Each structure stands twice: as C-alpha cells, then as structure tokens.
Amino acid sequence: MTQKKITTHYDVLCPFCGTLCDDLEVDIADNEIIEMRNSCQIGTKKFFSSNPSGHRYLKPQIKEKGTFRDATWDEALDKAADILIKAKRPLLYGFSSTECEAQGVGAELAEYLRAILDNTASVCHGPSLLAIQDVGAPLSTLGEYKNRADLVIFWGSNPVHAHPRHLSRYSDYVRGYFRKDGRNDRYIVVVDPRNTHTAQIADLYIKVNPNEDYELLNAIRAVLRGVELDAKEVSGVPMEDIKKLVDILKKCHFGVIFFGMGLTQTISHHRNIDSAICLVRELNDHTKFLLTPMRGHYNVAGANQVFTWNTGYAYSIDFSREYARYNPGEFSSVDLLMNDEVDATLIVASDPASNFPAGAVRNMFKHPIIAIEPHHTPTSVYADVILPPAFAGIECEGTAYRMDKVPLRLRKVKDAPVDCLPDKEILERLLEKVKAKEGK
Amino acid sequence: MAEVKLKLKKKPKFPLEADSITPDNFAGKTLAEIKKLPLYHARELVTIGDFFDVSGKAEDVANTKIIIDGDVSNVKRIGEKMTGGEIIINSDVGMHVGNTMSGGKILVKGSADDWAGAMLQGGELEIEGNAGHYVGSAYRGFWQGMKNGTIRVQGKVGNESMLWAKSSKPANKWPTLYCGGASSFLGLHNHGGTMVVDGDVDRCIGADQVRGIIVVKGKISRMLPSFKKLDEVNEITLPNGEIITGKFAQYSGDHSVSKETDGRLYVAIK
Secondary structure, three states, X not given: OOOOOEEEEEEEOOOOEOOOOOOEEEEEEOOEEEEEEOOOHHHHHHHHOOOOOOOEOOOOEEEEOOEEEEOOHHHHHHHHHHHHHHOOOEEEEEOOOOOHHHHHHHHHHHHHHOOEEEEHHHHOOHHHHHHHHHHOOOOOOHHHHHHHOOEEEEEOOOHHHHOOOHHHHHHOOOOOOOOXXXXXXXXXXXXXXXXXXXXXXXXXXXXXXXXXXHHHHHHHHHHHOOOOXXXXXXXXXXXXXXXHHHHHHHHOOEEEEEEOHHHHOOOOOHHXXXXXXXXXXHHOOOOXXXXXXXXXXXXXXXXXXXXXXXXXXXXXXXXXXXXOEEOOOOOOHHHHHHOOOOOEEEEEOOOHHHHOOHHHHHHXXXXXXXXXXXXXXXXXXXXXXXXXXXXXXXXEOEEEEOOOOOEEEEOOOOOOOOOOEOHHHHHHHHHHHHHXXXXX | OEEEEEEEOOOOOOOEEOOOOOHHHXXXXXXXXXXXXXXXXXXXXXXXXXXXXXXXXXXXXXXXXXXXXXXXXXXXXXXXXXXXXXXXXXXXXXXXXXXXXXXXXXXXXXXXOOOOOOOOOOOEEEEOOOEOOOOOOOOOOOOOOOOOOXXXXXXEEOOOOOXXXXXXXXXXXXXXXXXXXXXXXXXXXXXXXXXXXXXXXXXXXXXXXXXXXXXXXXXXXXXXXXXXXXEEEEEEEOOOOOEEEEEEEEEEOOOOOOOOOOOEEEEEOX
C-alpha cells in the first residue's frame, strides 16, 4: 500500500460565516481535503463539500425540454447572455458567498445591463444598514472587543450555533490584553425570546417577548435618561430587571452589543437597530460602548462594501434609469419578485428558493434563471443555465470582509475541477459575451 | 383652469415611472409636445404618447389641471416635485405620488401605494382610499422629511408615516397629516409634525418623537413605555390654528430621547 502525500496548509481563512476565522489548518491529499483542524463544524463541512461528490456540477449545464445536459462554456455563456439581453428587468442577486473581485464584476454587469443588483443583506442585515443611514453607528473591529470589552451583550443572536468560534476568538472565552482572565473577566448578557445555548452560558439572560424588542430598548433608553416610567413591566421584563440591566450597562468599562437576526428580522426590523444604536450612543455619556452586527455569510459585509464603492449604495440597487438608485422595499429582491416585476434572474452563490417567501420563489421560477452555483440546490435545479464555479477561499483566491469590515485575503488550498472557473472569471466572460452580442 | 386629460391605453407590464406627469412639465406645451415627454418602463425609455391618450390643453403651471383616467395603480411618481396646478387621479395610484411637491394639489380618488407625499415641501395631497407605508416620510438617509403642506388620507396609512417630519416656527411651516387610521411607527423621529388620526393606530406611535403633536381619536394597540401621562384636556389647538374638542389624555414623550420633551400625544378618552 502506498502512502498518499499529505500537504498541510496553515492559517487558512474559512469562507463560511462572518467571523472569517483565519487560523485553519487543512490537510490535502490527491487534491482532496482529508482533515481539518481549528475549524468549527459548519466550516469543516463547507471545506469537505468541495471534494468530488454527486452533488457537484462539474460542467456547465443547459436545460433542454426539462432536463439538463452538459454544455461547453461557450454555449452556456451564450445562452446566459441571450437571457440577460432579452430581459427587460433582470435581477442580479446573491454575491455574499463569493469574493470581492467577483462582486465588483457583478456590479459592472448590472450597470451595463441596467439591471437590479441586490445581495443577501436584503433578507438579513439590510435593516441594520437602513438604521445606520438614519442614526449612524458606533462600530469597532473585533480585536478591540477581544482586548477590552468587559460587558458583552448578545441581542437576538445565537453565536454558539451561528458563529461557533466567535465566542472563543473574540467575545467570551478568549484572553485579551486587558482581559487576561478570559471568560472570568467578562460579563455576558443574552437578550432573546428563547433560552438558547448562548443564553445558557451567559451571566444574565433576559427573556423578552417575541417581537417586543423595540419596546424594551425604548424603556431601557428612558430609564437611562433618569425617567421614572409608569409601566411595571415592559415586553415581559419586570421594571426592576430593566433598572438592574441599566445599572450594569452604566458601570462597565467597555461594553458591546452583538446583534443578529433576532433584531433585524423581527417585527420592528430596522427600527430595533435604530433604537439599539441610539441606546449605544447614549451609553457613551456614561462609559465606552459600541455595537456590531453579527453578519451571516462570510463576505456579505464585502458585498455591501463593494457595491457601495461602485454604486454609492450597499444593496437593493436599480440601474434601470442608467444611474444607481436605491430603495429597499421598492428595489429589493423579495418585493420585486412578489410583485412579479422581474423577468430574468442571475443568481450568484446563493439559494433564494430555500430562503425567499413562497410567492416570490413561484414568480422567480416563471422566468429564466441563470445560476452560478457549485452544488445541486432548490434554486439550481430550476435554473435554465448552470455555470459551475470554483469555491472562493478553497479553490481560488480573493478578498473577503469580516463582519467588522476588515478585509482579509482568502487562500487557495486545492485545485478546482477542470471545468469549474472562479466566479470572477465567469462574470467577466459573461460581461464580454453580453457586450459582444450588443456589438460593443 | 385648462385641463389636460390622460387616459391609459394599455396596462404597463412593469411599473411605469411617470415623474414627467406634472403641471410644471405640461405648462406651455402643445399636446404633441406633451406626448413626447419621457416615461421609464423597466429599462426602456418610452413616451407619454406610448401609454396614454392625451387630450385637452395646458396653460401656465398654476392654471393647468391634469386628469388621469384608467388604472394607474402601477404608475409611479406622478406629480413628483410639482410646484403648482392640480392633478386628479380617478383610480388607485402607484408609489411616490406627489413626492417632494412644493405647491398645488393632488387628489387621488382611489388608494395610493407606498411613499405617497414623501418629503412634501408644500401643497396638498388628498387620498380618498388607503395609503401605503411611508406617507409623507423622509427618503432613506434624509434627516428632514416632510417640511410643510397637508396630506389627507380618508382610509388608513401604512407603517412609518411622517418619518422625520420637521416644522419651522420662524418660516411658519407646519407639516400636517390627517388620516383615518395608521399602522405602526406613526410619527417616528418626529421633529414638529402634526398628525390627527380619526380611528385606531397600531404600536410604537410617536417613537423617538422630539417635538410635535399627535392626536388619536381612536385606540392605540400598544403604547410605548416611554410616554408619560400628564393630564386630561378638553381642547387641543394645532399649530395651524385648528381646534379639536373632546376629552383627551395628554402624554409627553418620547422620553427615550430626552428627560424633558415638547412632544405631545393625545389619546381620546371614551
């Protein structure tokens, strides 16, 4: 039996969640991932999913009479370009799980096509961006929290499951420069309707009624201002507990609120964040306080950055009038699809069929779909053209922004299957094809 | 007053952006010139003549009245930035009707979609049906929304109406909304706007209100904890001089913005 030659890559970035861990060790043999160290379960799973399997598209696919057939890149791009040129209101959606260079080309393609350009922030942290536009945001990098924070609040977020290594790298167990005793030097508060696994390891758990976070934030802010409120209980939290919490907030040396979709996607959406930001602003009259959104996809922060420096706006961008306009609710993917205003969709590194409301998905399926997607997904099986990409951060390099907007370089640890191209190259070729067809 | 009649010929497949339909753009133009004014249909540049039959005659801005027939529920931005004259819409209308208008009058005989009268600077907008979200609100990222003028909605208005409304005492500008009912977050970040609601309102009314007056003649589904009851009154004088009589509980707020506040919320006592 011959021993396989194993190559180990150190300090590899994990292209899964917004924590963007940069200390992974990956063992490769025969261009396959055989072992991972330091990564969490979900990150490990993503690396292993790049290995050969029946779920992966290895060649471009074109759907004919309801079934897919293998196609050459030229054929597939030709068909994709035809679909986009023919459409009157094309939508380019996704982008959050690929690298910044591809996102940049996506923005260029959208502008050229006078299409709608949107990323997954539209259905996750878009409300945070709306609130930041209204009231600003006191943010910081994760290193600051690691070294300084002695009060950490997780509001509507559950990092134990969604960002598994966040706690050990930045916010809970890790030893920081001024927090030498790690967990013992930090006071953890969790505000959530459910007693989550994060809540179970917290020092204080506040159970808030579902969809009543806004009222609780509102009461905390009023109590912080020294107002004696009439209410005995707010959002299921007794006034005594609110006063106790305000006391804890004021007395810390350096506090931070990490918030997730429990705030952005419950009933008050961006107004929850608006109020949370105002609370943090007011707390800075007493101590040092900051907040940071717990971004989901590893490069959704990058999608917002790239789109902003290209168009001026982070998501929900419409180019139909040849200049960029922005209005979530009017130009956001779900709203457009619900109103059946889109007549062709290009999906890049995303699976809206699994995440969008049924009505929106039904309307999306009525019209042609082009999917740049490595795996079989509910979206890709309904696509008309599938363009198979290399995994950014595993099979090709690129740039990604961590949740605190720190750009980091993604690594390549193995080769992509022969017919899989990087997202950037696919989009560049598609743009060239579209331009060639229009005679430019 | 000269009348220009527009009748929709065919229903647009995509929303039609019709910011060119204003008395300002029509004034002094012949019918042929009006027909050539641009509209946007998805990414196509089309003309008013492509989608509307045009008849009648236009004069100067103040003396031009536009009457729109046919189902324009998918036509956006009618009356955008108008400064005078009149528009009558005989059906439901799409988003952004009368946004940023500073004078004149718009009457919608059906319901309006979102952003009706957004950032109104003056003039009058009347809607006989319901209105969508963000009535008279500031657009994304603006800290000063509706600054003057009046919006009357006989039905219900949607969420976050009158967002960042701002009055000015020296300039005697008092943005005012009358409506039959309201969803959540009416008068959010209010800086002097006046709102009178005939019926019920949903949660979070007056959130982050710095100053201004909100009168609710019906019920509030859930009051914010940061409003404090002051007393009971029998008469309320609005900044525009109008007097409302009836028994009301007077609340001050939003106290989450400051300990002392000029913001007032009146709720009818039944």
